[in-house]
Every structure is written in structure tokens, then in C-alpha cells.
Amino acid sequence: TIFLAGHETTATGLTWTWYLLSHNPDKEAKLHEEIDRVLGGRLPTMEDLPKLKYTEMVFAEAMRLYPPAWMIGRRALEACDIGGIPIGKGDLVLLSEFIVHRDERWYPEPEKFIPERWTQELKESRPKFSYFPFGGGTRVCIGEAFAWMEASLVIASLASKWKPRLVPGQVIEPFPLITLRPKYGMKMTLERR
Numbered sequence: 001t002i003f004l005a006g007h008e009t010t011a012t013g014l015t016w017t018w019y020l021l022s023h024n025p026d027k028e029a030k031l032h033e034e035i036d037r038v039l040g041g042r043l044p045t046m047e048d049l050p051k052l053k054y055t056e057m058v059f060a061e062a063m064r065l066y067p068p069a070w071m072i073g074r075r076a077l078e079a080c081d082i083g084g085i086p087i088g089k090g091d092l093v094l095l096s097e098f099i100v101h102r103d104e105r106w107y108p109e110p111e112k113f114i115p116e117r118w119t120q121e122l123k124e125s126r127p128k129f130s131y132f133p134f135g136g137g138t139r140v141c142i143g144e145a146f147a148w149m150e151a152s153l154v155i156a157s158l159a160s161k162w163k164p165r166l167v168p169g170q171v172i173e174p175f176p177l178i179t180l181r182p183k184y185g186m187k188m189t190l191e192r193r
Contacts, residue, residue: 016066
């Protein structure tokens with residue numbers, strides 16, 4: 001499960017991360033400042049992860065805007081009422097991270113890429129399921145910790161040497177299949193830092 005599910009979802013999350021960074025040079029500069037300060041030109045290790053806070057915030061914000069697993073389905077074990085809507089036993093309930101993650105109640109200017117939303121204080125100020133890119137409850141993704149580690153290490157490794165740049169003239173449109181991927185792909189070039 002970690003190998004198969006974790007490969008595509010993490011790669012998709014990283015694709016959207018590079019896309020967002022290429023459109024937000026101020027956030028990219030802040031990411032590079034952290035990576036340069038923490039790594040000093042070397043590749044990251046597991047021991048660096050606690051110091052790569054902004055790197056993690058960048059990925060968290062990319063996952064907010066473009067969650068790879070953009071919708072989760074759950075079957076009701078019992079009949080209940082949710083917000084005045086009756087749910088029957090056995091009914092399928094769909095939860096969309098893509099919609100919830102763009103709710104202005106929890107994310108002012110929800111369409112903007114703002115990694116600073118992910119300070120500990122701001123995370124704790126939001127309701128539990130206002131952010132759930134890995135699902136939640138007893139069915140939370142078993143690869144969540146691995147995905148955070150892998151993504152942070154990949155971002156720090158690549159961004160320490162390169163600035164991915166979107167090839168001009170492309171149409172970038174989310175394509176919601178099982179994962180939320182770019183409909184026409186996403187071509188980028190690497191610019192040496």
C-alpha cells in the first residue's frame with residue numbers, strides 16, 4: 001500500500017508544490033533561505049527534518065490547495081442526521097478535501113498559496129477536520145508520516161540546487177480522477193540556482 005498508493009499521491013502532491021512555487025517567487029525565496037541556512041549546501045538527512053519547518057509548511061499548503069486524494073467515500077454504519085440531512089444505514093457519504101480546504105471560515109483568501117497558514121498556532125486554531133489530505137479517524141492513511149518525510153526531503157534536495165519553472169503556454173487544469181492530477185500534464189524546466 002505504501003509503495004503503490006504512496007508513490008502516485010506523493011508525486012502528485014510534489015507536482016502541485018513545484019507549480020505553486022513557480023508562481024510565488026516570494027514563497028520560493030523564503031523556502032530557499034531556509035534550505036540554505038539549514039543545509040549549507042549539503043543534501044538533507046532525517047536529522048534535518050525538525051529544522052525544515054517552512055519546507056513542511058510549503059507542502060502542507062500545496063496539499064491544501066491540491067490534495068492528491070481529493071475526495072473520500074465512507075459508508076454509514078448506522079442511520080444518522082448530519083447538519084439536518086438524514087443519512088441512511090449503508091448510504092455512501094462523500095467528503096471532498098478540495099472543497100473543505102478552500103472554506104473561507106478556516107482559510108482566509110482560500111485560493112492563495114500561503115504556507116504561513118501552517119504555523120503551530122494557526123493549525124491549532126482550526127477545527128480537526130478542516131484539513132484532511134490523508135483522511136482521518138480509524139481509516140487515516142497508513143503512509144502519512146512517510147509521505148511528510150519523503151516530501152520534505154525531496155523538496156529540500158531539489159530546491160537546494162534547482163528552481164523548477166513551468167514551460168510557458170501550457171494549460172494547467174486539475175483533473176479529478178482517483179487522484180487530483182494536472183489534466184494535460186505539467187512540463188517544467190530546471191533552472192540552476
